Amino acid sequence: HPVQGSQMPSSTLAQLATNTNSSVRYRVACHPNTTATVLRQLARDSYVATIRAVASNHNTFPETLEVLSTNPDFTTRHSVVNNPNVPPRVLAQIVMSSCVSGNQPNQTVDMLKSAFPGNNNDVLRIIARNPNTPIEALEILARRESASPTPEPNSFIPPTQDDSVVQSLAYNPNLTPEIISTLTQDSSIEVRKILVRHPNLTEELWLRLSEDEAVSV
Numbered sequence: 001h002p003v004q005g006s007q008m009p010s011s012t013l014a015q016l017a018t019n020t021n022s023s024v025r026y027r028v029a030c031h032p033n034t035t036a037t038v039l040r041q042l043a044r045d046s047y048v049a050t051i052r053a054v055a056s057n058h059n060t061f062p063e064t065l066e067v068l069s070t071n072p073d074f075t076t077r078h079s080v081v082n083n084p085n086v087p088p089r090v091l092a093q094i095v096m097s098s099c100v101s102g103n104q105p106n107q108t109v110d111m112l113k114s115a116f117p118g119n120n121n122d123v124l125r126i127i128a129r130n131p132n133t134p135i136e137a138l139e140i141l142a143r144r145e146s147a148s149p150t151p152e153p154n155s156f157i158p159p160t161q162d163d164s165v166v167q168s169l170a171y172n173p174n175l176t177p178e179i180i181s182t183l184t185q186d187s188s189i190e191v192r193k194i195l196v197r198h199p200n201l202t203e204e205l206w207l208r209l210s211e212d213e214a215v216s217v
Contacts, residue, residue: 002030014038022047029053036061048073055079062087069094074123081126091127092137098124099145121162128169135176141169142182163188170194177202189214 010033017028017038022045028034029042030053043054043064054060055068056079069080069090080086081094098120127133128141144161169175170183170191180198183191184205192212195201201209209217 002027002032004032006031006033008033010035010038017042022050026050026053029057032057032059034059036064040064043068048076052076052079055083058084060085066090078123078126081123081130086132088132088134091130091132092134094120094123095127095133095137095140099140121165124161124165125168128165129171131172131174133172133174135174135179138169138172138175138179139182141165142175142179142186144186163190166191167194170198173199175200177205180205181208184208184212189216192217 008031013028013031013034016024017034019025019028025042025045026047026049029039029045029050034042034057036059039054039057039060040063042050043060045051045054051068051071051073052075055065055071055076060083062085065080065083065086066089068076069086071077071080077094081091124141127137141161144166166183166186166188167190171194175183175198177200180195180200180202183195186192192209192214193216195205196209196217
């Protein structure tokens with residue numbers, strides 16, 4: 001069992017990683033003493049719970065997380081973006097992929113649907129708040145260009161980003177004044193209220209918020 005502070009040797013865990021019992025391999029994937037090399041091996045496991053555990057393990061290689069970021073299992077991708085080892089470029093790729101799939105109804109959408117089925121807002125909320133997310137991805141989210149990857153096929157107006165995603169973005173400590181400027185004009189009052197406490201507000205942006213049409217802001 002993956003007990004924190006366990007004396008279980010990594011060499012023993014490596015042997016157990018090839019056990020025929022899927023429950024044993026799952027526990028190896030969860031264990032804090034399992035090496036990144038063994039986790040890379042388990043990332044190709046046939047048992048989805050084991051793959052999810054690899055995505056959550058803080059020993060997993062960034063390169064392994066990048067591969068798992070396109071896994072068809074939503075929980076796996078959700079765990080990847082929560083992992084502190086996830087490469088910033090992966091966070092940006094997910095945002096940009098969502099943007100493409102939401103706004104370009106062509107063959108690319110069908111490909112991306114298999115990678116990002118259903119509503120991807122839970123993943124995007126985590127990315128939006130992550131201080132490691134690249135600025136270019138934050139800019140896309142601020143402009144609400146990113147949208148649900150399952151738009152109406154005949155819609156002429158692309159759907160906009162969910163309010164909850166932009167609210168999470170407003171909490172990101174690395175927002176530039178340019179991004180904050182975009183958000184001070186966001187349609188969501190809650191987003192503008194959150195910005196009032198942002199550490200990167202400039203005097204000009206303070207003045208803009210002080211003149212907001214919403215009295216709560």
